Amino acid sequence: MHYLLTRDYIQDIVEKGLVQDIFKMEQSYELLKTIGSKTNELTNGKLKEYNELFGTIQYALQTETLLAASRIYDSPSSKYPTRCLRGILKYLSENTTDLPSIREPYQLALHLKHINSPVELINVASSGSETFSQNFGLYVENILNEPKRVDALNKLKDFRDKSLAHNERIDFKIYGPTWGSLNDLIGIAKDVVGVLGWAYFSIAYVIEGKYILTDDTLHISFDLEKIFKIISST
Numbered sequence: 541m542h543y544l545l546t547r548d549y550i551q552d553i554v555e556k557g558l559v560q561d562i563f564k565m566e567q568s569y570e571l572l573k574t575i576g577s578k579t580n581e582l583t584n585g586k587l588k589e590y591n592e593l594f595g596t597i598q599y600a601l602q603t604e605t606l607l608a609a610s611r612i613y614d615s616p617s618s619k620y621p622t623r624c625l626r627g628i629l630k631y632l633s634e635n636t637t638d639l640p641s642i643r644e645p646y647q648l649a650l651h652l653k654h655i656n657s658p659v660e661l662i663n664v665a666s667s668g669s670e671t672f673s674q675n676f677g678l679y680v681e682n683i684l685n686e687p688k689r690v691d692a693l694n695k696l697k698d699f700r701d702k703s704l705a706h707n708e709r710i711d712f713k714i715y716g717p718t719w720g721s722l723n724d725l726i727g728i729a730k731d732v733v734g735v736l737g738w739a740y741f742s743i744a745y746v747i748e749g750k751y752i753l754t755d756d757t758l759h760i761s762f763d764l765e766k767i768f769k770i771i772s773s774t
Contacts, residue, residue, distance in 0.1 A: 551741055553628045613625060661676060
């Protein structure tokens with residue numbers, strides 16, 4: 541359909557898909573870290589009577605963190621058109637002649653420099669949307685195809701499919717990716733959002749290499765810290 545071949549379609553994937561799931565993942569992860577920092581107090585200290593409560597909350601937050609990351613790295617599907625990272629890259633590569641023009645080539649080039657993109661990619665930032673989208677898609681795919689990231693993505697998918705989305709009857713334990721590798725994957729997603737924001741919407745998701753929405757995810761963990769202090773003082 542013609543209306544899909546517009547800036548609005550790309551922005552929908554970015555804002556209602558990638559941006560929302562990055563936020564959910566980071567927010568849940570920060571809450572997990574806050575609870576984790578109280579392990580001693582929850583096990584043997586003043587917070588001991590709330591250990592079961594926060595253990596249950598931790599499990600829910602872990603599930604939300606992994607599901608949000610899984611949604612970002614879903615496989616593209618024409619039957620189930622999810623708002624995923626590889627889906628938007630596939631869309632850009634398959635619709636190069638219908639893409640809107642790049643709005644902020646200067647800011648786009650600056651962002652590419654901050655994320656240590658190859659000089660060849662930076663040089664085509666002002667060459668037009670068709671040339672840039674093809675080169676950018678290949679660049680991201682090459683990053684994701686590095687062995688350590690392929691392993692992390694496979695573990696994420698297996699854990700989501702066999703443990704979170706389904707309770708599969710298997711004779712071996714499923715392990716998800718490490719938190720470090722998960723944050724690495726989310727960092728790539730942030731970089732992609734930063735690129736698409738400058739390229740097509742004139743929206744600054746990333747400034748001088750910093751993903752600006754990350755600070756907003758910290759607010760709720762600060763509130764949780766306050767709750768812990770109130771509980772500890774009673």
